[in-house]
Amino acid sequence: MNFTKRILTSLLLGGAVLVSNSAFALTAEEIAHQVDIRDDGDNGSSVMQMILIDKHGNQRVRSMKKFSKDFGEDTHSVIFFLEPSDVKDTAFLTFDYAESTKNDDQWLYLPELRQTKRIVSNDKSGSFMGSDFSYADMTSRDISDYSYKIVKESEVRGKTVWIMEATPKTQETIDETGYNKSYMFVDQTNFMVVRAIHFLVDGKRKYLDVKSSVKIEGIWVATEMEMKTKKGKVTLHSTQINFDEIKFNQTLKENFFTVRRIEKGL
Numbered sequence: 001m002n003f004t005k006r007i008l009t010s011l012l013l014g015g016a017v018l019v020s021n022s023a024f025a026l027t028a029e030e031i032a033h034q035v036d037i038r039d040d041g042d043n044g045s046s047v048m049q050m051i052l053i054d055k056h057g058n059q060r061v062r063s064m065k066k067f068s069k070d071f072g073e074d075t076h077s078v079i080f081f082l083e084p085s086d087v088k089d090t091a092f093l094t095f096d097y098a099e100s101t102k103n104d105d106q107w108l109y110l111p112e113l114r115q116t117k118r119i120v121s122n123d124k125s126g127s128f129m130g131s132d133f134s135y136a137d138m139t140s141r142d143i144s145d146y147s148y149k150i151v152k153e154s155e156v157r158g159k160t161v162w163i164m165e166a167t168p169k170t171q172e173t174i175d176e177t178g179y180n181k182s183y184m185f186v187d188q189t190n191f192m193v194v195r196a197i198h199f200l201v202d203g204k205r206k207y208l209d210v211k212s213s214v215k216i217e218g219i220w221v222a223t224e225m226e227m228k229t230k231k232g233k234v235t236l237h238s239t240q241i242n243f244d245e246i247k248f249n250q251t252l253k254e255n256f257f258t259v260r261r262i263e264k265g266l
Helices: 004-008 028-037 171-178 261-265
Strands: 017-018 025-027 044-055 059-071 074-083 091-096 105-110 117-119 146-157 159-168 179-187 193-200 204-214 218-229 234-247
Touching: 004 028, 017 105, 028 146, 028 159, 028 171, 091 261, 105 261, 117 261, 146 179, 159 193, 171 179, 204 234, 204 261
Parallel strands: none
Antiparallel strands: 017 025, 044 059, 044 234, 059 074, 074 091, 091 105, 105 117, 146 159, 159 179, 179 193, 193 204, 204 218, 218 234
């Protein structure tokens, strides 16, 4: 799965709804399944820019390069931080497993310490590199871990969407993600999640907005997204991520996606 789908994939709920301009109905579970299996390419690479914005409007900009490769039903991905100097050569490796009973593996290499840290389940609700995205946001989630409900149909940027509520079935899932509940806005034309609201266990909310997307080699991908963390009406922090030079079907060797490799740098 690509980076964007990992951040967006999750969660949708029971009931049935009529697809606009179609003669058939889909349940929320069927919509969730379509979101989960949506084609996201293989052997992909992209250049990423992450902009961290504090409550005073101060910005920090980080440049990264991301690679992903399918290993059967599983997906491995790596992000290398290129700039600025305080994060240069930091690397993040993820093994995203299709098997629902197997927890995804994540490792973060910290060059200043010359140490690789394994991200355990209890840490996955924490901030990824100071951003508004958590480590849990960086992988797809098992849709069977949630109960789903269709709230209503709406529009986002002129496109009809389903607004879907997702509630974790277990405390374990809540603890790992940090979310009590989520609302996902699913584009009815391509099953892409274009907006989301996450309710955090500490009372805050996170708002995801995919501001732009394009079709590359037949695959819809996000090119600009934003995640805001708010308490009430106050924005505490936000993160913008821009994607450029998105390519698929690159030549990527399997040994590129190993702990030893991320410790070498890009």
